[in-house]
Amino acid sequence: MADLEATMRATFAARDFTGEDVSDDVVHHLLDVARFASSGGNRQGWRVVVVRDGDTKRRLIELGRPTMAVYVTQAAAGERPFNTVEPTAVDIADAEANPPDLSWVDGLAEAPVHLVIGVDLREVAAFDAELDRVGVVAGASIYPFVHNVLLAARSIDLGGTLTTFVSRAEPAVRELVGFPDHVAIAALVPLGHPTRLLTRLRRAPVEEFARWERWDGDPVRPA
Numbered sequence: 472m473a474d475l476e477a478t479m480r481a482t483f484a485a486r487d488f489t490g491e492d493v494s495d496d497v498v499h500h501l502l503d504v505a506r507f508a509s510s511g512g513n514r515q516g517w518r519v520v521v522v523r524d525g526d527t528k529r530r531l532i533e534l535g536r537p538t539m540a541v542y543v544t545q546a547a548a549g550e551r552p553f554n555t556v557e558p559t560a561v562d563i564a565d566a567e568a569n570p571p572d573l574s575w576v577d578g579l580a581e582a583p584v585h586l587v588i589g590v591d592l593r594e595v596a597a598f599d600a601e602l603d604r605v606g607v608v609a610g611a612s613i614y615p616f617v618h619n620v621l622l623a624a625r626s627i628d629l630g631g632t633l634t635t636f637v638s639r640a641e642p643a644v645r646e647l648v649g650f651p652d653h654v655a656i657a658a659l660v661p662l663g664h665p666t667r668l669l670t671r672l673r674r675a676p677v678e679e680f681a682r683w684e685r686w687d688g689d690p691v692r693p694a
C-alpha cells in the first residue's frame with residue numbers, strides 16, 4: 472500500500488502480531504521517514520528508545536497495567552476515561568487492585584519491537600501552559616512524529632498502536648529506559664506484523680465535527 476490517502480484511511484491500531492520479526496533496517500527506515508514530521512520551531516524534540524528485550528517489554532506493559540485497569544473500569548461505568556473535565560465516580564485504588572480482563576493489553580508485550588517515544592521538554596514551546604486546563608499544545612510537537620511512524624509502518628504492511636497508558640508511570644518508565652528527567656514519556660508504540668491488516672476504520676463523518684464560519688454554523692458536508 473503506497474498511496475498516501477489509502478494509507479491514511481487504513482492506519483488502524485494494531486495490537487495483535489504474528490511472531491515475525493521486524494528487522495533493524497526496517498526500524499531505522501520507519502524512524503528515518505517519521506523524522507520529517509513538523510514540530511514547534513522545528514525543534515525536533517523526539518527521543519526514541521527501541522526495545523527488543525522481552526523482560527523490558529513485559530515490564531513496560533506491567534507498569535501501564537494499573538492505568539488500563541482504571542481506564543477499562545471507567546469506560547464500563549459509562550464514563551469518558553481520564554478526561555479532565557468531568558470527575559470520575561470510580562474508586563481508582565479499587566480498580567487498580569481488582570483489574571478487569573487485560574489480556575489484550577498483556578499481549579502487547581509480544582510485539583517484536585517496542586518504541587518508547589519521549590519528548591525533550593526543553594525543546595517544546597507550550598503556549599497553553601498557563602491556561603486553567605490540561606495542556607494540549609506540547610503534545611503537538613511529538614504526536615505528528617508518532618503518527619508518521621504508524622503511517623510509514625502501515626504503508627509497508629506493518630502495524631502498531633499509539634499508546635499513552637505508560638505515561639502515568641512516567642518516573643518508572645523513564646528509569647527503565649534511561650531517559651533523563653527532562654524527557655517526558657509521550658508514547659509506547661508496540662510494532663510488528665499485524666495478524667490482520669484492517670482497511671475499514673470506524674470514524675465519525677466530517678459534518679459531525681466541522682462547521683462553517685462558527686461552531687453554530689452549518690456542518691461541512693460533501694459538495
Ligand SMILES: Cc1cc2nc3c(=O)[nH]c(=O)nc-3n(C[C@H](O)[C@H](O)[C@H](O)COP(=O)(O)O)c2cc1C
Nearest residue numbers: 482483484485486632633634635636637669672673
Ligand atoms: C493520543 C492517543 C492515546 C492512545 N492511548 C492508547 C492506550 O493507552 N492504549 C491503547 O490500547 N490504545 C491507545 N490508543 C489507540 C486508540 O485506542 C486507537 O487509536 C483508536 O481506538 C482507534 O483505533 P482504530 O484506528 O483501530 O480504529 C491511543 C490513541 C491515541 C491517538
